[in-house]
Amino acid sequence: MASYLEEGMVIGVGDASVDKKMASQAYVLESRDETVSTRGAAPVDNDVDDVSSNRAEGCSVLAIITMATALSTYYELHSPSITVYCDNDKALRYRDYTNSTYSKLVMRDIDIKLEVSHFLKNSPLKIRFETVQGHADDSESFVYEDAPQEVRRNIDMDKHAKSFLVNSPAHFTPNRRPTMFHAQKIALFLQGTLITGDIPRQISLHKYGHTLEDRIQKSLKISSIQLEHIEWEGLEIAYRKLSGSE
Numbered sequence: 595m596a597s598y599l600e601e602g603m604v605i606g607v608g609d610a611s612v613d614k615k616m617a618s619q620a621y622v623l624e625s626r627d628e629t630v631s632t633r634g635a636a637p638v639d640n641d642v643d644d645v646s647s648n649r650a651e652g653c654s655v656l657a658i659i660t661m662a663t664a665l666s667t668y669y670e671l672h673s674p675s676i677t678v679y680c681d682n683d684k685a686l687r688y689r690d691y692t693n694s695t696y697s698k699l700v701m702r703d704i705d706i707k708l709e710v711s712h713f714l715k716n717s718p719l720k721i722r723f724e725t726v727q728g729h730a731d732d733s734e735s736f737v738y739e740d741a742p743q744e745v746r747r748n749i750d751m752d753k754h755a756k757s758f759l760v761n762s763p764a765h766f767t768p769n770r771r772p773t774m775f776h777a778q779k780i781a782l783f784l785q786g787t788l789i790t791g792d793i794p795r796q797i798s799l800h801k802y803g804h805t806l807e808d809r810i811q812k813s814l815k816i817s818s819i820q821l822e823h824i825e826w827e828g829l830e831i832a833y834r835k836l837s838g839s840e
Contacts, residue, residue, distance in 0.1 A: 595623065595625070595630050595632060595665060596665050596666070596668075596669040596671060596674075598625040598626070598630060599662060599665060599666060599671060599674040599675070599676060599719075600671045600672065600673065600674050602673075602674075602675040602676075602720075603625055603626040603627070604623055604624065604625055604626070604662070604675075604676045604677075605623075605624055605626065605676065605677050605678075605679060605743065605744055605747070606621060606622070606623050606624075606655075606658035606659075606661075606662060606676055606677070606678045606679065607621065607622050607624075607658075607678075607679045607680070607726065607744055607747040607748050607750075607751055608620065608621040608622075608651060608654025608655055608657065608658055608678070608679075608680050608685075608751060609621075609651065609654060609680070609681065609728075609748055609751035609752045609754075609755050610638065610647060610650030610651045610653070610654055610682075610755050611650070611752070611755035611756045611758070611759045612645060612646065612647050612650055613759055615642045615645055616637070616638075616645065616759065617637070617638035617640065617645050617646075617647075617649070617650040617759070618635060618636065618637055618638060618650070618755045618756075618758040618759040619635065619636060619638055619650050619651065619653045619654035619657065619755055620633065620634070620635040620654065620751040620752075620754035620755040620758060621633065621634060621635075621654045621657045621658045621661075621751060622747050622750065622751055623658060623661055623662060623676075624743070624747060626743070628743065632661070633751075633754065634657065634661075635754050635755060635757075635758040636653075636657065636758075637758075638650045638653050639653075644702065644703070646702075646703075647682060648682060648684045648685055648702075648703060649702075649703045649706060650755075651680055651681075651682040651685040652682075652684075652685040652703060652706040652707075652710070653706060654680065654685075654751070654755075655678055655680055655685050655686065655710060655723075656706060656709055656710055656713075658676075658678050659676075659678065659710060659713045659717065659719070659721060660713070662674070662676045662717075662719055662721075663713055663717040663718070663719055666717070666718045666719050667718065671718060673720070674718060674719050674720070675719060675720035675721070675722070676719055676720075676721055676722070677722045677723075677724055678721060678722070678723050678724070679724050679725070679726040679744040679747075679748065680723070680725065680726065681725065681726050681727065681728025681729075681748055682728070683725050686723040686724075686725065688707060688710050688711050688714060688723075724744070726744045726745060726748045727745055727748075728748060728752075729749075729752070730745050730748070730749065731749050780792075780793040780794065781793070807821060
């Protein structure tokens with residue numbers, strides 16, 4: 595596979611499957627002569643409210659680039675390249691977010707966008723994105739054996755992702771919070787002073803903090819002044835020291 599990457603004769607094709615609040619993605623790297631290939635499938639890490647086909651297929655693109663970059667780095671390839679195919683054009687749109695506005699940096703699925711953009715900027719790979727026709731086999735006149743390689747693999751990955759979703763591992767449960775990719779750690783500085791190292795968390799606190807405070811006050815039957823005097827860090831440490839029976 596490394597030799598084919600060096601020759602620019604490898605394609606990566608990804609697809610995904612979404613069902614209610616769960617999603618899976620599948621990908622394949624294959625040589626153009628179809629003699630060498632590697633494939634995989636995995637759950638899509640997401641908040642239960644954020645699952646979408648865009649995110650799921652974006653994860654398949656990320657998986658392809660991660661695998662190809664790892665091979666290129668390990669074998670110290672000089673000029674590797676790959677063409678990545680996906681039937682979701684939104685999963686193939688990336689840009690340089692270096693000078694982006696705040697609104698761009700908190701948009702949906704920004705963690706996936708930032709991670710792929712990081713690879714585009716730093717990977718030894720030359721990466722080209724191409725859209726492939728999705729669900730081509732829905733047509734009555736479609737003949738699998740006569741279709742282009744990328745179309746056939748897109749069909750294969752669609753089936754692979756669906757199969758993984760149906761026969762998923764026991765631990766296949768979406769996380770309440772997305773995995774924090776390295777590129778997602780957005781900090782805020784004002785005049786050289788660090789204000790926060792985790793903007794997404796502050797956004798969440800701003801959105802839900804007041805509601806949570808009201809619930810705590812009603813539950814504990816305390817005033818807002820008493821609430822301000824609670825030492826949350828000390829309380830958390832105390833709870834951790836409690837035994838299971840306590």
